[in-house]
Amino acid sequence: MIFLEPRITLLSRPSFTEPGHLPVAWLGESTDGERLAEFAGRLCYMSQKNPASRATRDYLENIKKQGHGSVLEHANYSLLLEGVSRSLTHELVRHRAGFGFSQLSQRYVDESEANFVMPPAIIGDEVLTAAWQAQVESAQKSYVALVDQLMQRYAWVGDKVHRRKMAREAARGVLPNSTETKIVVTANARAWRTMLELRSSEGAEFEIRRCAIAMLRLLQGEAPGFFSDFEVYQAVDRAEAARISYHKV
Ligand SMILES: Cc1cc2nc3c(=O)[nH]c(=O)nc-3n(C[C@H](O)[C@H](O)[C@H](O)COP(=O)(O)OP(=O)(O)OC[C@H]3O[C@@H](n4cnc5c(N)ncnc54)[C@H](O)[C@@H]3O)c2cc1C
Numbered sequence: 001m002i003f004l005e006p007r008i009t010l011l012s013r014p015s016f017t018e019p020g021h022l023p024v025a026w027l028g029e030s031t032d033g034e035r036l037a038e039f040a041g042r043l044c045y046m047s048q049k050n051p052a053s054r055a056t057r058d059y060l061e062n063i064k065k066q067g068h069g070s071v072l073e074h075a076n077y078s079l080l081l082e083g084v085s086r087s088l089t090h091e092l093v094r095h096r097a098g099f100g101f102s103q104l105s106q107r108y109v110d111e112s113e114a115n116f117v118m119p120p121a122i123i124g125d126e127v128l129t130a131a132w133q134a135q136v137e138s139a140q141k142s143y144v145a146l147v148d149q150l151m152q153r154y155a156w157v158g159d160k161v162h163r164r165k166m167a168r169e170a171a172r173g174v175l176p177n178s179t180e181t182k183i184v185v186t187a188n189a190r191a192w193r194t195m196l197e198l199r200s201s202e203g204a205e206f207e208i209r210r211c212a213i214a215m216l217r218l219l220q221g222e223a224p225g226f227f228s229d230f231e232v233y234q235a236v237d238r239a240e241a242a243r244i245s246y247h248k249v
Helices: 032-045 056-066 069-074 086-092 126-153 160-174 189-199 206-222
Strands: 007-012 076-085 099-103 180-188 230-234 240-244
Touching: 007 206, 032 056, 032 069, 056 069, 069 180, 069 189, 076 086, 076 189, 076 206, 086 099, 086 180, 086 189, 086 206, 126 160, 180 189, 189 206, 189 240, 206 230, 206 240
Parallel strands: none
Antiparallel strands: 007 076, 076 180, 099 180, 230 240
């Protein structure tokens, strides 16, 4: 199977339980994650009575404007990414602060029938598609042959799970960057903002940029108070990019 776009699934969102002894005078529409961040921000000044009469999303707008982004760190969101390439995840996992990752292991999982992700710049061009496809199919054949030969070479290793791992970890060296992978990504809202700002910008590589825009849209739907200042636009290279009002809160 060849993926032409990522598949993104929300796995978890914050659940906020308001302490009965510190109730906040909430205003406006909001989600648990947004209320959790507002609660944390108001605790700093014990302003639960909401003296400025701000709705939660206006309160969070002011938090971003003031650069008080640490309160956003309480709200974590987990996404499952599928239909993304190993080259995309190689870039994604460079984001350290506030992130957690769990990725499909090419040492344990057989890649004989792996899927591939077509680089966006190739999609729609028949000649480029044929050349790319021939390469990935040939690489996959080499992988299958290598696993077979390595299993024979290490036949003396009694533990079959270990032997398979030895074969797959060596054979995967011939698999291309376009090999599809799956990854669970958890981050707090502040960390998501920093990563999305970098990876949805015009300077980002096309595939991760497309994925960042898709993740941004999902998270904007989840919690507008955290992500509404991102604006998606059509860049001069005819792909979507996003710009942000509040840089690195
Ligand atoms: C367009 C683009 C091109 C790139 N090209 C390359 C490339 O050619 N080669 C390459 O190697 N990488 C490249 N990168 C990756 C880049 O160098 C970063 O590793 C990546 O963007 C993660 O950024 P970060 O460190 O700010 O993020 P995070 O690790 O999520 O950190 C977030 C922020 O926390 C703070 N922080 C985190 N860790 C520390 C620390 N140890 N000390 C002090 N402050 C810290 C910093 O303020 C940092 O910005 C590229 C990234 C982009 C977006």
